Amino acid sequence: MRSGPMKVIIAGAGIGGLAAALSLHKQGIACEIYEKVPELLQLGVGLTLLPHAMTELDALGLVPALDRVAVRTEHLYYRTRHGQNVWDEPRGLKAGYKVPQFSIHRADLQQVLLNAIRERLPAGALTLDAAFEDVTEHQDGIVARFRKADGSSLEVDGDILIGADGIHSAVRSKFVQDEGKPRWSGLMLWRGSVDWPRFMDGRSIIISGGTDCKFILYPIGPGKTPATQLMNWAAVIRQAAPGGLPPAREEWNREARHEDLRALLSRFTVPEADIAAMVAATPMFWEFPMCDRDPLPRWSFGRVSLLGDAAHAMYPFGANGAAQAILDGRALADVLGAGATGAEAMQLYQAERLPKANDVVARNRNGGPERVIDEVEARAPDPFADIDAVLPRADRETIVRGYSRLAGFAAEQLERT
Ligand SMILES: Cc1cc2nc3c(=O)[nH]c(=O)nc-3n(C[C@H](O)[C@H](O)[C@H](O)COP(=O)(O)OP(=O)(O)OC[C@H]3O[C@@H](n4cnc5c(N)ncnc54)[C@H](O)[C@@H]3O)c2cc1C
Incomplete structure (x- = not known):
């Protein structure tokens, strides 16, 4: 039987797991993160932080730290492979958003989140060399088991478990059987x-x-x-x-x-x-x-739920993998911060995030906003003289803006200057 304040156990210290821990901490909710690798190496390359993700990172007070390592993106060009413009638009502050858009190395983003975890959360909140293996649920909480590289195991208890362990999620495979490979x-x-x-x-x-x-x-x-x-x-x-x-x-x-x-x-x-x-x-x-991965009809299984790529691995078109993971963490913190607990909280979190994230997975299979380039290249495979004669501006705008709305970063969905 668990007693004491609520505690969330997170499996995975990628972008989603770390951002979720910061959002939970901001709401005054205790959490512990368990990460498989013994050392977080400088892995990955560039990521784009779009306005919806940046609104959350700004709320976490991370813009100054991001400014030290990243680039403020001010313009986006969609072109054919021959180098001809299909669409271009200002981005971030230049587009009137209240927050900048950043382009950043994944390792730098992970480091910014890690530094904040180390400054804000109690010592010991992050445990490396702990691969999720199993979870059991009881009336008042969960017990999660993690394995270390030397074969020893570690059992921790909490109120809920969040699987933020990426595209090959072990938490997901415990609850979604026979799913096979991505x-x-x-x-x-x-x-x-x-x-x-x-x-x-x-x-x-x-x-x-x-x-x-x-x-x-x-x-x-x-x-x-x-x-x-x-x-x-x-x-x-x-x-x-x-x-x-x-x-x-x-x-x-x-x-x-x-x-x-x-x-x-x-x-x-x-x-x-x-x-x-x-x-x-x-x-x-x-x-x-x-x-x-094919979108799931549910992510929440009793006191366990999924977040980020574990819940909704998507093609990186439209720069939404990291962003949707960051939005998940904020939604989770809001639900728990509002007083929901246990399995009910996991259902509320799922209801808020699953339909939106699954829509992005589906839209990304179709090229995301960059589908506008496919449409132009299909009509004009060779260099053209006039883009408006190939595909009128209104049609190009419908494709690009439609995606921004679906993914949640259209200007009218976020507070503007
Ligand atoms: C090494 C690496 C490089 C990447 N490079 C790029 C890139 O260049 N461009 C891009 O767009 N996206 C990249 N991604 C994916 C991108 O980070 C995610 O799509 C997005 O940020 C969502 O983050 P996430 O936290 O859900 O997943 P991830 O960032 O993948 O994080 C998942 C974390 O869970 C850990 N983990 C895995 N299994 C277990 C387990 N059993 N128990 C505990 N922890 C576990 C992983 O080690 C990892 O730290 C990369 C991911 C990884 C892991």
């Missing part, structure tokens, strides 16, 4: 970052090409010299039809080989950068068979 889109995503000369205003994102053949370029941090920035690049190229087996396990941190990508880069024109030279200068980069 679903492969048939697309391979290569990503890396390198110190490289800044382009344009040093605050822009360029996305060139539709779903099957796409190159993404944007700065995510200061460079080694005043003329350079830490440049994030990503190439997405179709290798197979959706739904098949990926060529290798969908690990985020599998190292890629230059010879697999080199020839494919000639498909893209990015006038502002010599992308072949930039990729060649990237000492180490990674490949990820782009996977998601």
